[in-house]
Amino acid sequence: MKLSNSFLRKWRFLLLLFVALLVVNLSHVQASDKSPPEDWQLQGMWAALDDSDPNVWSEAMKKMSEYDFKPVVEIPSERVEQIGKLLRDRNWRVRAAAATAIGQMGSEAKQFIPQLLQLFRDDNWRVVIQAATTVGKIGSEDKELIPQLQQLFKDENWRVRAAAVTAVGEMGSEARQFIPQLQQLLKDKNSDVLRAAATAVGNLGWEAKQFIPQLQQLLQDKNSDVRYAAAIIADEMGSEAVELIPQLQQLFSDRHSEVRYVAATAVGDMGWEAIELIPQLLKLSRDRHIRVRFAVIKTMSEIEWETQQFIPELEKLFSDEDAGVRRAAAWAMGEMRSETAKQFIPQLQQLFKDKDDRVRASATSAVGNLESEVKQLIPQLQQLFKDEDERVRAAAASAVDNLGSEAKQFIPQLQQLFKDEDERVRAAAASAVGNLGSEAKQFIPQLQQLFKDEDERVRAAAVLAVSNLESEAKKLIPQLLGLLNDENSEVRETTAKVLGEIGKFNTQQILQILNATHRNREQEAGLRFLAYFTSGGESNTITLIQWLGSPKRYPDQINNFREERSISREEGNKVLEIFADAWPNTENLEYLRPELKAQINKVVKKVNWQPEDITLLNKHYNNLEDEDIKAKIDALQTIE
Structure with missing residues (x-):
């Protein structure tokens, strides 16, 4: 429709x-x-x-x-x-x-x-x-x-x-x-x-029960938005909504997949009261929309926790002839409570060898939810790191994310995946590293290599992994600052976010951020904020940020129409001293140095200098070799 x-x-x-x-x-x-x-x-x-x-x-x-x-x-x-x-x-x-x-x-x-x-x-x-x-x-x-x-x-x-x-x-x-x-x-x-x-x-929790008469009507409303909204309420109410089971059952055959999905999810918290729905849920487990199938199997697993009689029915889904059903069963296992999921470990082990690569990938992803039970699956999971299908290898790396202390056993496999030919696998391996705790620091050399990966998703994943390295992340600041100039906007945006989590920066590092604003016009505001934030409000650094990094309006401009104001000698001295200190750190900043030079010239021209300022002006003449500055100095020397 x-x-x-x-x-x-x-x-x-x-x-x-x-x-x-x-x-x-x-x-x-x-x-x-x-x-x-x-x-x-x-x-x-x-x-x-x-x-x-x-x-x-x-x-x-x-x-x-x-x-x-x-x-x-x-x-x-x-x-x-x-x-x-x-x-x-x-x-x-x-x-x-x-x-x-x-x-x-x-x-x-x-x-x-x-x-x-x-x-x-x-x-x-x-x-x-x-x-x-x-x-x-x-x-x-x-x-x-x-x-x-x-x-x-x-x-x-x-x-x-x-x-x-x-x-x-x-x-x-x-x-x-x-x-x-x-x-x-x-x-x-x-x-x-x-x-x-x-x-x-x-x-509202339990107080929502007084809405049940209305909800019974709304679940049958001709408007699918209304039915969906009412089903959402039923889902939020959990076991308090058992009186709505007949209406929710009707929604299992709703023509809108989102309504079927929410209805199936809603009955999952109703315990033994929903046992009567198992036959309809089994039928719905073959829904043409996989998200509905996922919800149904997860719901059935939650219902069966109240009674063991339907476990055989659930077990059959893991060996169903339809690969979509097997995949849904594997995915749902990853969403089950660990107490429930561990009953299906034998079936999950069979899915590791399934002929359908998507089923194997879903089964592999489910491993991370098994907590203490995962130990018995470690040998098989190690083999899945070598699976012929890239989705399975990526799923194996992703599963490591959730294995807690057991994850360190997979360090050798992760090191191999950093060199995998598939970019999704390399990205998943990078993401997994970020959750290895203290063990992650040994991967810093590999992350540095992934910063240069040809695929932007891998670079972004490697950058994101840095956010979990805690104090070790500071070692990667130079490379991260370089990635602010990456050709991909997602990489640049991720890098800026991670840099903002590392700590306070020094002036040289902030100058690199300001240099990046010239290459990233669409992210200019975010980068300028990053410079302010990581400066910690240090006065001289704030002055640099206000004068550099392509601000919307420079400090000597009165409004956005670029009307200019005069600069006092006191302000000029302060600004030029700060500029002189910053100059050596801009040598390799291709955009910021020309901007700094222009700002120095502007301040020199606008201030009514005195002979006492010759030493400061000479600093800038020696740096810029600018004839206008030399002319100012010569004029002041005649006054002396």
């Missing part, structure tokens, strides 16, 4: 809402994993907010969202005010990033609720979602917000209603006070609002 363009547009918006809420919900779970920024990191982020480019501000605020500011970090009041003003910036990326950053400010964030609510009407949907997410974070601690959100539920603009519901979905169990409104919104004519309401209801 061909879907209409309007349906697809709505589906994309729905998907975005769901993903945004999923990410945020995960962030609640992982909130304790966020740590406060170190002082040098904080100073680097503050410095970036003073750049002339709004896109650099956006990068800074995105970085802020990675840290926990609430318990111990005191945010200067002028910075709070500055970020608040950015909610009104012309650039949507800046508005969205500001909304995200405000969500990390704790009690300081409450003052921005009126502006955030205004952003619910923003023209850009990314801004709307970020604002809604932040309002939800604040709202769980601010009772005054409740009536405002309740009013927005009735807004005639569907985007505003969807944003308000998204905010409520952020509040977790606190959303219980909105239950009457959510019940009404589950009847909303706009599918986007309905989907957001469904996600919010799903976050």
Whole structure:
């Protein structure tokens, strides 16, 4: 069936809402994993907010969202005010990033609720979602917000209603006070609002049971979006949704594969109550969409944990004549609870020898989920590193990622895979190295070779592996800085991200970052932020960043129309001293040295120098051998 363009547009918006809420919900779970920024990191982020480019501000605020500011970090009041003003910036990326950053400010964030609510009407949907997410974070601690959100539920603009519901979905169990409104919104004519309401209801836990009568109707709705949203709620409710089993069973034959997938997943948490569905699930295990097959077999494994009588039926799937079913069985084993999965180890061992390479690859990938049971599979896994099919070898390398302390037994095999003829295998081997802990440092020479690999995926994987090397990563800074000039944008972007995780840089290293901005116009803002961030806010380095690296506006320019201002003698002396110290470090920087030369000439021309400055000017004349500088010196000498 061909879907209409309007349906697809709505589906994309729905998907975005769901993903945004999923990410945020995960962030609640992982909130304790966020740590406060170190002082040098904080100073680097503050410095970036003073750049002339709004896109650099956006990068800074995105970085802020990675840290926990609430318990111990005191945010200067002028910075709070500055970020608040950015909610009104012309650039949507800046508005969205500001909304995200405000969500990390704790009690300081409450003052921005009126502006955030205004952003619910923003023209850009990314801004709307970020604002809604932040309002939800604040709202769980601010009772005054409740009536405002309740009013927005009735807004005639569907985007505003969807944003308000998204905010409520952020509040977790606190959303219980909105239950009457959510019940009404589950009847909303706009599918986007309905989907957001469904996600919010799903976050209510056991309190969502009072929605079961409505859900029974919604699971039979003629609109597939509605059925899908209702099934999502049932999945979130887990065992509390057993009354919905008859309706979920009907969805096993839904014409939309995504609906079938969610329905199959939803019954997996219902334990013995779902045993009656085993015959239908067995039939669904042959669904034409492999993702549905994966979900079905995983669900069956979860149900059988309540009763052993269906294990023979599951075992048959591992030897089914259809390779797609065998592959689904192998993949599902990788997703099972380890207690369940270990019962199928004999069947998995048979799949290692399957004639279908995709089945062998799926079986190999499942090994990483077996925890303590993996020891008995080590000999076979070692053989799979030599499999004739590159997908199997890549899967073997990927499996090492999840083997914990057992992974070090595969070091010789990984070393061989670094030289594999297939780029996917080399990339998988590089990724595996990043998770070997202290053992990974012995692979540094191989990673350095992979930085020069002909395939961009391999180079990117090797760079990403560095992020797990901890203190050893500093040894690779020179090579990583070189990769900022890689021909592939993904490699450059990955490299910049990894460099930002290593630590504070010295001036010479930051000059290399600034040089890279000239070759990477599309990533210029990200690189300029990286320079600020890794500078730790050191004053002289910040001056260099403001004057070099192709800023949107140089410090001597008043506005973006390049109108210029004068430079005082005091400022000129400071800047030229910093430039003189930087000059030797730019010798091999093909783009930055010409820019530095131009900036030196500009400062020399704009300042009213005095004879006491001749020594400083001579430094630059000796470096540049520029006749204009010589003329300045000669003129000053006549005054003496």
